[in-house]
Amino acid sequence: MAQEHPAPEDVDLEQVEDFIAAAELEDLRAERDELRDRFMRALADAENSRKRADRDRREAEQYGGSKLARDMLPVYDNLKRALDSASDETRTQSAALIEGVELTLRELTNVLTKHGVKPISPAVGDQFDPQEHQAMFEAPVPGTKAGQIIQVMTVGFMLHDRLLRPAQVGVSSTPA
Secondary structure (H helix, E strand, C coil): CCCCCCCHHHCCHHHHHHHHHHHHHHHHHHHHHHHHHHHHHHHHHHHHHHHHHHHHHHHHHHHCCHHHHHHHHHHHHHHHHHHHHCCHHHHHHCHHHHHHHHHHHHHHHHHHHHCCEEEECCCCCCECCCCCEEEEEEECCCCCCCCEEEEEEECEEEECCEEEECEEEEEECCCC
16 A cells, blocks of 8 residues: 655645754754763763872872881881990990980981871780781780780881881780
């Protein structure tokens, strides 16, 4: 069966133009909505990038010197050991040298503190904290409880809120 087409004079040109205009308008609305969605996503990506860059900048500011600080800790340890090993006789004979080592250690400590490096100095009898301490050995010591620090070998350090180096300690293993 053949389909009948309306005669050209029966077609209303205004209706055709309205139909075409409505279809074009719908296409433009869809394109607008797609472009708005892409724009909003790009805006969100730009904001996320800005926040990420700001956070990275702050972290670099705070923690950028952590490698240098970590490399300076053996210097601190050696100066501290030098002072701890000096006997009273040595202190008397070499007072100027001992004073120089003390001043150097104090200056190093001041510089580290200025840059956010703080010592972790546990005391004998404190409770072992695996977040800040590294157990180097365990030994049963009478008069102590399990988990108490019985010896401090080296001081630990924090850089702002991050552990730079744990304090190295000996821990009691005496059963309760």
